[in-house]
Amino acid sequence: MAKPTTKPHAGEDFGTGRRAALVGARRALGTPSIVLGASFIGFGALVQQVGLNLWHALFSTATGWALPGQVALVELYALGTPLLAIALAVGLTNARLLPMAITLLPIVRAPGIPRIFYYLAAHLIAVTGWIAAMRDCPRLPVPQRLPYFVGFAGALWGVTLVATALGYALAGAVPREVTLGLVFINPIYFMLLLLADLRGRSRILAAVFGAFLGPLSYLVVPDWSLLLTGVTAGTLGFAIGRVRRERMRSRHG
């Protein structure tokens, strides 16, 4: 959370990009790190429990760094799903990063920053850092915005690497009942995030259809179940939402 300012939309100025990055990092180390840290502890435990090693866990967090896709990957991998099906499912799970990057860029773009920097910083785009940047960056002087985002999201990235290792180590050390609790963190975390985030009829329908189609299609086509679920339930929810919106418009327009 950002520190409360006296005026709700008061501008902030940290003087230099370096200081903006440090403030961003410090803010990330508060509540956002606790929440995300817990879920990456759960991820580390999941990786340990399917029989992969610590380096696999850290590699996934370092290179993927978008938890729903990482969890989907490990789950599907453990089931022996073909590589193509895994890659496509991970890609569709993380497709939300595209509109996030598109909306973040115009806010953090500043004259004089080489294009490659945006592509490097883009690796750090994920839900928590994106929300913070969309909220805080517009109040900063333009040259301090990208550093603030990189400081914030970079600190989170570091925290999640430590948390991944911690979860992996814990899962091998604590009683199996406790590991069970750690492994249960992620499905519950995603479920509540979905409940907290759902807005708009099409997305609610898509999620409800998906929750039914996921387990059902797994019984028939285990390897391709998630892809099928995403495309079918997602398109169905989208279409019904569109039709209803059109109908409302023609009735009231």
Next chain:
Amino acid sequence: MAEGTVSETGLWWPFVVMIAGAAATYVWRALGVALSGRIDPEGPVFDWIACIAYALLAGLIARMILQPSGLLAEVALGQRVVAAAIAVAAFWLLRRSVMLGVAAGATALVGLVLLSGGLR
């Protein structure tokens, strides 16, 4: 090309899978940088993409709770469902706090399993 159980597979194959996963993830971030300013992120195409991502995630969550692999599969279905319901109830009762909901759900599952005699 099913690979069987994890223990049979090599050390390197998981890295290959993770590189493919990372590429499938980063491509969206890079595409977003390339397309920003040229495309409207509020348009119907993105609504459709969001719907697919939500449906896929909901399907994954349902599968992890109802048809889990590994350790969670050693717990009775009823216990998993009750623990998930407790998480939702705590989330609604405790001012929609995701953190408290997760803590309640995970603790509930451990508690239910311990009450029924622990894992084999």
